[in-house]
Amino acid sequence: MVGIKDIAKRAGVSVSTVSNVLNNKKNVGEETRQRILRICEELSYQPNVAGKALKSGKPNTILFNFSDFDRSFYLKIINGISDYVNDNDFDLIICTDKSCEKYMNSSLTSGSIILDKKMQDDTLTRLAGENYPIVVLDRIMNNQYIKSVVVNNYEPMYEMIQGVIDRGYRSFGFVGGPEETADNKERYRAFRDALEANQIQFQQKSYFAGNYREKSGYTAAKILMLSRELPDCLVCANDNMAIGAMKAFRENGLRVPEDIAVTGFDNCDLAEAMGLTTVSIPNYERGYIAARYLIENIRGQRNVETFKISAKIIFRSSVGSKKQDI
């Protein structure tokens, strides 16, 4: 591995001169600068991140942490983050498991974006600090170094359910996501509130606990079909589960929406093709905005007010128009 020393030796100068050239310092002669740069090129020198980090400790690098590979829209979030980061001369590294703690707060990265429910609140509280801002995408936290960029779940879910009710649907089932997640709680609350506002009863037996994966929606639908009476509409806390449910219904010869309507949340790629009524989240923008706030915070422009991303309701064929039984 060729290092700053090798360059210095070859150029017949000291290491500090090389360092100065590489860091665009002014105090170095033009001729020397050219010579050194040429040699770096020749030896295809790559600065050693570790050495650099250890000494200066202000790397233009941020970290993104996620761990759910079933949620394909995560790629769009990464895309948004990546674009903002590139445009601002930062680098991005992504971690998919607990090891990311090693890269947080060490001198290797100067801030993190977190979208991983396995990451605990108190870990984040510990890692965040004056010199290490964090942006969380999957929860709301009150901490002077942590900013939350979250999807506004309540209003669109409420409105979507109201829309479904307006179309004549009267009885509902619900497939929830992981119960501890803020997203799921908010979506469920909006669902219940919308029902209540319309004097529609909801029984606990119509609640199915899922985990945001397709299979859990599939299973929920299978179980639901065993019961005596199907609800008019099955509301799912996300698209994956809604799609799983639709597949289960179709496999059993039930028609969507004639026999049962289905709604999701996310507007994932598949949602359009499946004709799923859902809430569309602008994920690319979500990543982009998260990166923007993180880098602004890194640059000292402190702002940790919770930012809510607004979403859009999309009615598709999985919800029809139900005639009232009068």
Add this chain to the structure above:
Amino acid sequence: MVGIKDIAKRAGVSVSTVSNVLNNKKNVGEETRQRILRICEELSYQPNVAGKALKSGKPNTILFNFSDFDRSFYLKIINGISDYVNDNDFDLIICTDKSCEKYMNSSLTSGSIILDKKMQDDTLTRLAGENYPIVVLDRIMNNQYIKSVVVNNYEPMYEMIQGVIDRGYRSFGFVGGPEETADNKERYRAFRDALEANQIQFQQKSYFAGNYREKSGYTAAKILMLSRELPDCLVCANDNMAIGAMKAFRENGLRVPEDIAVTGFDNCDLAEAMGLTTVSIPNYERGYIAARYLIENIRGQRNVETFKISAKIIFRSSVGSKKQDI
């Protein structure tokens, strides 16, 4: 940031003792060990990766590099890599742009998996070495430190086209991916060979250059529809473009497969929902295998023979059965 020094001071021992404890060395008294571990816990000490890397330079960490966010199956590859890596006590960091060179060969990672056509062959040749094996997923390279794990494109593409021909289709259009990629070349070659073997002519005007993105398939289909005669079947070098093409056809009132059949390659999530005939690549396994070979190579078990992953053809409704005009 609490470091090894702080722990040492608090415990009233030297830094080397702390280091020995943290690295499970035998030469330290049980009582001291316990005390030090407790203090690490209390101060929630995190070892500084940079310092560690700088000194020892054998990190149990590998790097994955990709940059195409439109290909949602990349998440499955990452999932496979992540799982293997975790099971083998390695860490994974992911990079989405050129900055990844900084993490390759520096003491920060001990090997890389590359799936990024922007990464050039000679860069890889330069970075790979005795102590830095690389696995490439998107090309075949001959280098004693670089292993290729690639999808076998030729046979399944050939067979799929033969299957389409057997179903009575006789004239073809082709939407290619980025022309420089090995995948695209191989898929196109198989396509042409299959046609030739069946004495079917192919004219250059029926070739459309795309970039693997949905939009380019959409555009190709739009252009195709302007021409006087539609082929029986439009073969696309990947699913995204095939889906774009299907959307364009449908928007213009053409039925798939009655008016024109369409095939893809990848079997992405959407392919099933769209009824697209395609080739299924086991992506999770692809990532898993890549990680396995990389870590084996890191551990000194040198093996750089090209590994070909076999794929499976899936006929769906986008290809029907065409009556012969006799």
Add this chain to the structure above:
DNA sequence: TTGTAAGCGTTATCAA
């Protein structure tokens, strides 16, 4: 304009 030298957090060698 250039060079010398200290120090970042860690591990490793060797002496106590």
Add this chain to the structure above:
DNA sequence: TTGATAACGCTTACAA
């Protein structure tokens, strides 16, 4: 069983 110290590659005062 422990501790002192050099070294990893780099940046940065400060001296020349």
